[in-house]
Amino acid sequence: MKRVLNLNEKKRLSALQNLNIADSNPDEVLDLITRLTQQIFDIPMCLITLVDEHRQWFKSKTNMAISQTARDIAFCDHTIRSASVMVVNDAEQDPRFSHNPLVTAEKGMRFYAGAPLITRKGFAIGSLCLIDNQPRDFTVQEIEMLSDLAAIVIDIIESRSSVGFTDIVTRLPNRQRLMEDIATLIKTSDHTPYLLILIDTLDTLYAYDIGRAIGIPKVENILKDVGSFLRTELNENDKVYSLMLGRFALIKRLDEQEETFRQLETAATKIQQSITSDIPINVRLHAGYTVFSSTSECAETIMRQGMSSLHEAISHNRLVMPYQHESDVIQLRAFNLLNDLMATVSSCEDFHLLYQPKIRLADKKFHGVEALIRWHHPTLGIISPSEFIPLAEKTPLITPLTNWVITQAVRQIAEWQKRGAQIQVSINLTANNLVEQDLVQRIHTALILHQVSPSMLEIECLETQTLMNNPHAVASLDALRHMGISIALDDFGSGYSNLNYLQKIPADTLKLDQSLIQGISRDSKSKVIVKSMIDMAHALSYHVVAEGVEDNDTLRCLEELQCDSVQGFYYSRPLQHDQILEWSKPYI
CATH class of the missing domain: 3.30.70.270 (Reverse transcriptase/Diguanylate cyclase domain)
Known part of the structure; x- marks a missing residue:
């Protein structure tokens, strides 16, 4: 079926660009077609040309030394302006081409026949053409044959473009x-x-x-x-x-x-x-x-x-x-941090643990610390774990990072024991950590290596909703608890809390999120909510720890509500390991 020619040059150039074929690698199938076409017509040269804005480029050729010409001397520039095959029997006798340098050159062109390569949307992007340095006749049958071969060429070109640039499911551009x-x-x-x-x-x-x-x-x-x-x-x-x-x-x-x-x-x-x-x-x-x-x-x-x-x-x-550029900056920072984190995890030199004390309210005695990882970035300074831990969780980096925390925490417990202090240390584990098959064994090995009792270690679980839906994570917690390690459910009451997980996840302690307790000295409703949580936890035999206690009024409310333990800036900010023993003296 003959295609209707669209002469809009801007759209024609766009159509050629969209086919993504100009300046591409040689094509064996198109090369085969040019060779066969040359043999069929018994002619010295056969070309598949593409006409760009300023040049004519040869996608496939036989017996042609050059790979392109300027468009203003290209015979094919005339061919693409018509939907029919253009035949020049003798270029020296044709006023359009008689002074063309391609004709006047030694052994220049005398015969030309070109069939336009017309896309389905009607844009002639180039031609399939025949060239001889001798004049010759060209029959109507030969014209039809060349036109048919050109139709095959453009179908191949468009089909390949369609395969590479069309989504196979929706059939939309990809x-x-x-x-x-x-x-x-x-x-x-x-x-x-x-x-x-x-x-x-x-x-x-x-x-x-x-x-x-x-x-x-x-x-x-x-x-x-x-x-x-x-x-x-x-x-x-x-x-x-x-x-x-x-x-x-x-x-x-x-x-x-x-x-x-x-x-x-x-x-x-x-x-x-x-x-x-x-x-x-x-x-x-x-x-x-x-x-x-x-x-x-x-x-x-x-x-x-x-x-x-x-x-x-x-x-x-x-x-x-x-x-929004601001959001992009945040994403770029996260990406850069992840790259830096990869380098840092290999040596762990820029990580350190701080320890925040916990106070038992019944007697105001010191009874343990929570280990908090910090990253001292060489150029950005201290990076909060809330920023880099979620990044690590999305990659295999979370495993060696957790290993380092486990090792450092257990080693510190052993060091304090040598100095006569029995201090339980809590470490945070994510749901991803708890599904690692060898996690329990790694913790057990660290305890044996440093001669530390399992009772001196506590695991604080994050993402309790995720844990509840993962039997492998729950099994790990069961194994750790049977070993003698205490289990705490962290950030209780924040975000989405399903009380069902209190039945499914083995734990000894509930840690009330600071967002719950910060307003209890001023807001009666908050106080009622916290009281009900503490009462429920005690009824289920949980030890209750309140996080984020920053003032005396909040502390007194928690005492009134019979909370078991607290931690927060009211008593102490997180401390270096060598500050803990001195700090703890008034609370022993």
């Missing part, structure tokens, strides 16, 4: 296509500002659960429906990109922002009802955007900024959020 399109736009000279909008529609973990339960095809059908929905609602037949599972993208001109955001708002209200499935599926819409133009740095930076804004929209549960 991330690679998006990156190429962004790169093309920032190379333009018109300085037009654009929006890159990234859209999240699906809970990835839930989608994987669906695939695991009933198969990936069900998830793929949902993704197809979401892609079709976005194309319809945003009126973007060609500009919706599929990036990854449930994530899509748009490129819009900045002057279209208001209308695009209205479309996104409408889509957000309709998406849940529009995506139908025979299983319950939660689809929602969050979008993040960044502005770019030809002055922007590179496609990778623009994409990173778009991802940053999308994650901000998701974390703040907002429909649309712009790129």
Whole structure:
């Protein structure tokens, strides 16, 4: 079927760029076609050419020494202006070419026949052409044959581009296509500002659960429906990109922002009802955007900024959020810290433990410390564990880091014992630590090596909700408790607390989060809540420790409520190991 030619030069150049074929590596299949075409027509030279803005480049060739020519002397520049095969029987007799340097050169071109390579959208990107240094005739049958061969060539080129730049599930342009399109736009000279909008529609973990339960095809059908929905609602037949599972993208001109955001708002209200499935599926819409133009740095930076804004929209549960440099700085700091942490963990030289004392309220006696890790960064100073521990947890670094804490804590207990002090030390372990198969053995080995009784060590568990749902973690706690190590549930009452875990997780102590107890001396409701928690804990035979006690009024309230122990700045900030014995003298 003959294709209709589109003569829009700007769009033609864009179509050529989008095929991502210019300046690419040699192609064995196209080389085979040029060789066969040369043999079929019994002609010295056969070329597959691509006509760019200023040059003609040979994608495949036979018997041609050069790889490109300037566009203004290219015969193929004439060929791409017509949907038909162009035939020049004798270039010396053709006024268009008689003075062309390709013709006037020694053994110059005399015969030329070129069939345009026309894409499905009607853009002639180059030609399949025949060249001879002798004049010759070219029959109608030969013209039709060359045209058919050119159709094969462009189908191969477009099919390969489609495979590389189309998402196989949604059939939308993929991330690679998006990156190429962004790169093309920032190379333009018109300085037009654009929006890159990234859209999240699906809970990835839930989608994987669906695939695991009933198969990936069900998830793929949902993704197809979401892609079709976005194309319809945003009126973007060609500009919706599929990036990854449930994530899509748009490129819009900045002057279209208001209308695009209205479309996104409408889509957000309709998406849940529009995506139908025979299983319950939660689809929602969050979008993040960044502005770019030809002055922007590179496609990778623009994409990173778009991802940053999308994650901000998701974390703040907002429909649309712009790129914010401040948030990006935080993410960059986290990434740099993770790299630095990797180097630091290998030697552990920049880590140290501080110890915060705990006081038993019944007799105001010192009865143990909590070990708190600190990282002295060589350039940033002291880094809080609340900043670097979550980073370590996402990587294998958490294991050697925990090993160091265990070893240091047990070694310190042994050192204090040599000086006649029996001080129990609490260390914090995460859910990830507790599922490590050899954790119990590592702790047991450290205790034996330093000749420390298990009763001198206490494990404080974080993420109790996660622990409850992991039988391996609970089994580790059981084994540690049977060994004689005390177990404490940390941050009780903060965030989401399911009382069910008090039945499932073996523990001896509940530590009330400081967010609960800070207002009890001023707020009667807070006091009632804390009292009920302490009473319940005592009824279940738990020892209760209140964290974050900073003033005398709070301390008196906790005494009144019969809390067992406290720790906080009212008694002491975290101390160096060599300060503990001196500090503890008034409380022994």
